Amino acid sequence: MQFSERIRAMQSSPIRRLLPFSDEAKKAGKKVYHLNIGQPDIKTPDEYFQAVRNFRVDTIEYATSQGSNDLRDAISDYYKSWDIPYERDDMYITNGGSEALWFIVMTICDVGDELLVPEPFYANYNAFAQASLAKLVPIPTKAEEGFHLPPADVIEKLITPRTRAIWISNPGNPTGAVYTAAELEMLAGIARKHDIYLISDEVYREFTYDGQKFTSLGHMKDVLDRLIMVDSVSKRFSACGARIGCLIIKNREFLAQTLKLCQGRLCVSTLEQVGATGLYRTAKSYLEEVNREYKSRRDTLYRALQEMKGVVCEEPKGAFYVMVKMPVDDAEKFIVWMLQNYDLNGETMMGAPGNGFYATPGQGKSEMRLAYVLKNEDLVRATNILKGALEAYPGRLEAIRA
Ligand SMILES: Cc1ncc(COP(=O)(O)O)c(C=O)c1O
Structure with missing residues (x-):
């Protein structure tokens, strides 16, 4: 039996394809902060x-x-x-x-x-x-x-x-x-x-x-x-x-x-x-309140990223994502490593590998997309984990030590 060329040519979603690794981390008793997916924790009206x-x-x-x-x-x-x-x-x-x-x-x-x-x-x-x-x-x-x-x-x-x-x-x-x-x-x-x-x-x-x-x-x-x-x-x-x-x-x-x-x-x-x-x-006030909340989350995440050595990103002006250049060769490998090997007091985090957001081959390999969909306290925890993981990652580029 065969599969169509069409389905074989399709790529898996970079947002979801690493979920088996986060499932493993959870099975091992770790809490995972999901910054890989645009699933907000905001209450539905x-x-x-x-x-x-x-x-x-x-x-x-x-x-x-x-x-x-x-x-x-x-x-x-x-x-x-x-x-x-x-x-x-x-x-x-x-x-x-x-x-x-x-x-x-x-x-x-x-x-x-x-x-x-x-x-x-x-x-x-x-x-x-x-x-x-x-x-x-x-x-x-x-x-x-x-x-x-x-x-x-x-x-x-x-x-x-x-x-x-x-x-x-x-x-x-x-x-x-x-x-x-x-x-x-x-x-x-x-x-x-x-x-x-x-x-x-x-x-x-x-x-x-x-x-x-x-x-x-x-x-x-x-x-x-x-x-x-x-x-x-x-x-x-x-x-x-x-x-x-x-x-x-x-x-x-x-x-x-x-x-x-x-x-x-x-x-x-x-x-x-x-x-x-x-x-x-x-009521319109719901949307205004939610906008204020996301802005505050944007600020929390962007501030934390700016303080990480070797991490490069621009301040996002809308939506609730940021594309981040990491001081690593391959962001996907880093994300998997983090889920398998790194935790801070039993907690780890997950981003989405950047290459899936490009059609041009080779682009976005060292990038990661982060979604600021979690409340500020969780974003602070997640970024502390990211900072620690980058410092501990054996595959990090020299830039981080500079
Ligand atoms: C830019 C953009 N368009 C469309 C969608 C699809 O959303 P949904 O199918 O949940 O309406 C998403 C979901 O993340 C998105 O980010």
């Missing part, structure tokens, strides 16, 4: 639980393939509060932002078609592209420039007859970059000129810090027919397990094509859509 508790029907029926009207109306209201004119009929509810991304790639790409993505990028973009036999073409960005976009001519040189879209995460996972209005205008101009789509993954929209105002590609009115917006309740409302996301576009033809995929998977959980509708009715 009570509105979710109330909505679920109040849901009473005799039969749990299939929902419509497009998603429930109540939820889509709630999302439409939410977008209008951001001054983005999305209506119920512009969107489909999906199983997380993940399914939305998957459906988008399947809708616009044939085998070998290309998607331009600023690199480093959210590792699962590789999975969605590889599963569809599409190709991610990296737009190079630099840590020392805060992972901001290169000028238009650099991006345009990457465009070929096979390019289907420019795909961004804004605010960025794993970079923490928040694109400026000028950068987004530039992307909109390129997309119009070359007649390609824009995919804007804005699942971290509320998480920008230092008073920075968030601009969405949804604010660029002249690209709304080619802009595919991706969203989710996972991070916004700390409801990752609800698996509710959506894709939105003001383009009926696109929606008619994607509907085939939505119908193929029938629908999204009826009950979770009820819970998510409750979430979108949560």
Whole structure:
């Protein structure tokens, strides 16, 4: 029996593939601080639980393939509060932002078609592209420039007859970059000129810090027919397990094509859509409070990293991740070593190896992505462990001793 080329070519998620090592550490009685995955410890708003508790029907029926009207109306209201004119009929509810991304790639790409993505990028973009036999073409960005976009001519040189879209995460996972209005205008101009789509993954929209105002590609009115917006309740409302996301576009033809995929998977959980509708009715003050909490966590983590010799990183401006260059040859080996060999009073920690966030071979090998999703006390413990582990690691580069 055989496996498809497609599945064999796919890489495992760098965020999850080292979990067997953390399971082993836990079996050995150690506590593991998980900074490898964007799973926040923030409480889900009570509105979710109330909505679920109040849901009473005799039969749990299939929902419509497009998603429930109540939820889509709630999302439409939410977008209008951001001054983005999305209506119920512009969107489909999906199983997380993940399914939305998957459906988008399947809708616009044939085998070998290309998607331009600023690199480093959210590792699962590789999975969605590889599963569809599409190709991610990296737009190079630099840590020392805060992972901001290169000028238009650099991006345009990457465009070929096979390019289907420019795909961004804004605010960025794993970079923490928040694109400026000028950068987004530039992307909109390129997309119009070359007649390609824009995919804007804005699942971290509320998480920008230092008073920075968030601009969405949804604010660029002249690209709304080619802009595919991706969203989710996972991070916004700390409801990752609800698996509710959506894709939105003001383009009926696109929606008619994607509907085939939505119908193929029938629908999204009826009950979770009820819970998510409750979430979108949560008071704005919840999001403001959560933003303050993440900013404080960002500060805690960034301060601790700056104090570690040989560790290099830029201050992230949004989302809740930071890409860190470690004074080691191979961050993956270091993470495994730490889980197997290092603990501080019975506690250890875990990051995600950076290479999985790149498409360019060899890039990100000495990098690690850390998620500041744990409360400050835990972040302090986790960074103390990281500091100690780096000092004890036999494979560390000389830089740490300098
Ligand atoms: C940038 C980005 N997009 C999409 C997702 C998918 O999230 P979900 O499927 O939980 O909505 C994630 C999850 O970490 C993410 O970081």
